[in-house]
Amino acid sequence: MSNSFFIDTTLCTACRACQVACKQWHDLPAEITQNRGTYENPPDVSFNTYKVVRMRENVIDGKLNWLFFPEQCRHCIEPPCQDIAGDENAIYTDAKTGAVIYTANTKYLNFEEIREACPYNIPRKSSDGTMAKCDMCNDRVHNGLLPACVQTCPTGAMNFGKREEMLDLAQKRLLEVKAKYPKAELIDPNDVRVIYLVAYEPTLYHEFAIASNAAFDMTRQVALRKIFRPLKNIASHLF
Amino acid sequence: MNVTRREFIQITGATAAGLAVSGLGIGLSPVKSHAQMLKTKYAKETSTICCYCAVGCGAIVHTSQKGDGRVINIEGDPDHIINKGSLCPKGAALSQLTENSNRLLDPMYRAPYAKEWKPVSWEWALSEIAKRIQETRDSSFQHKNEKKQIVNRAMGIASVGSAAMDNEECWIYQALMRALGLVYIEHQARI
Numbered sequence: 001m002s003n004s005f006f007i008d009t010t011l012c013t014a015c016r017a018c019q020v021a022c023k024q025w026h027d028l029p030a031e032i033t034q035n036r037g038t039y040e041n042p043p044d045v046s047f048n049t050y051k052v053v054r055m056r057e058n059v060i061d062g063k064l065n066w067l068f069f070p071e072q073c074r075h076c077i078e079p080p081c082q083d084i085a086g087d088e089n090a091i092y093t094d095a096k097t098g099a100v101i102y103t104a105n106t107k108y109l110n111f112e113e114i115r116e117a118c119p120y121n122i123p124r125k126s127s128d129g130t131m132a133k134c135d136m137c138n139d140r141v142h143n144g145l146l147p148a149c150v151q152t153c154p155t156g157a158m159n160f161g162k163r164e165e166m167l168d169l170a171q172k173r174l175l176e177v178k179a180k181y182p183k184a185e186l187i188d189p190n191d192v193r194v195i196y197l198v199a200y201e202p203t204l205y206h207e208f209a210i211a212s213n214a215a216f217d218m219t220r221q222v223a224l225r226k227i228f229r230p231l232k233n234i235a236s237h238l239f
Numbered sequence: 240m241n242v243t244r245r246e247f248i249q250i251t252g253a254t255a256a257g258l259a260v261s262g263l264g265i266g267l268s269p270v271k272s273h274a275q276m277l278k279t280k281y282a283k284e285t286s287t288i289c290c291y292c293a294v295g296c297g298a299i300v301h302t303s304q305k306g307d308g309r310v311i312n313i314e315g316d317p318d319h320i321i322n323k324g325s326l327c328p329k330g331a332a333l334s335q336l337t338e339n340s341n342r343l344l345d346p347m348y349r350a351p352y353a354k355e356w357k358p359v360s361w362e363w364a365l366s367e368i369a370k371r372i373q374e375t376r377d378s379s380f381q382h383k384n385e386k387k388q389i390v391n392r393a394m395g396i397a398s399v400g401s402a403a404m405d406n407e408e409c410w411i412y413q414a415l416m417r418a419l420g421l422v423y424i425e426h427q428a429r430i
Binding site: 017021024025139143145148151153154212213 | 317
């Protein structure tokens with residue numbers, strides 16, 4: 001039984017407590033940034049920043065809307081990054097929590113391949129090639145605590161729990177929200193463990209809010225690895 | 240072979256095959272599941288109230304039990320009635336009140352007309368502050384007012400207090416200021 005996040009962007013006020021709590025728990029350093037004319041800061045996720053609240057100004061039906069999107073790794077149910085890597089010592093899914101984990105061995109992988117494979121453009125690397133991203137606070141979750149971002153959220157936009165419960169909550173909130181925002185939808189709920197509820201078209205929130213439709217070149221090797229992965233996992237238990 | 244990234248995460252046929260096999264009694268037990276140790280496991284826990292605003296959120300401070308007693312982590316207290324574990328971005332950064340390389344560790348002094356601040360010793364700073372307070376207090380002290388009533392007040396000093404002080408700290412501060420004879424005492428009381 002794995003876990004999922006449910007992120008209700010209609011409740012998000014872009015206070016960025018999740019961003020700060022994430023840095024705080026992981027002991028990650030601040031980044032030196034410049035004023036880019038937006039409160040969205042730092043400008044992008046990085047090796048030292050696993051979470052960024054995206055803020056977009058859009059005119060919808062003649063009215064200015066400020067759309068907030070707390071971006072992080074979606075912990076895909078079938079993670080393309082893990083398939084492309086093909087090395088469980090570098091990228092693996094923690095079967096107990098559902099967290100997709102990057103280890104120090106990611107520095108031996110081809111970064112461009114991994115980043116290209118991610119439908120949400122999340123993986124980033126340090127100067128020595130080691131990759132990092134949100135780890136679902138796997139240490140906290142294993143010890144019965146909520147991820148730091150979820151625990152700190154003052155508005156209830158961030159939720160975390162058993163996948164079934166989160167899916168139920170997502171559907172329930174979607175129905176409620178639809179009364180006010182008819183275009184509301186859940187983003188890729190069946191493919192990822194971080195389910196976003198958005199009030200408008202996902203791409204209005206962020207370019208990579210919804211899985212990118214851009215094509216990429218999947219090698220035969222990767223395709224085969226993906227198709228046979230569950231069998232390989234079984235085999236590793238038989239022998 | 241070109242697939243879109245969207246299609247790629249949706250290829251789940253293999254998983255269905257895997258489930259079918261598990262029906263034969265072959266366990267799909269976890270390939271990898273790492274129990275991880277919390278960085279706060281052996282830390283001392285102290286509850287506190289956030290110093291920033293009037294909401295008064297509860298927080299848990301984790302400090303090292305090994306020698307130095309430094310702060311390891313501060314997060315919202317899930318049992319606190321006000322915030323139930325949540326903290327705003329300022330509250331979530333509470334640990335940086337103590338654990339931040341940009342903190343000043345010595346008193347800083349900028350002499351009149353000097354352009355630069357320079358670090359000074361606590362001893363020098365405290366005695367200098369005491370000396371100057373006494374000078375101002377003594378020179379501006381009123382024993383009696385115009386009606387010859389005894390007032391005993393220091394008119395040359397005003398206090399604009401710290402918003403980050405709690406109730407008990409404010410009491411001590413108030414007692415000190417009154418003892419000096421101040422009458423202009425202002426405080427942006429929050430918690």
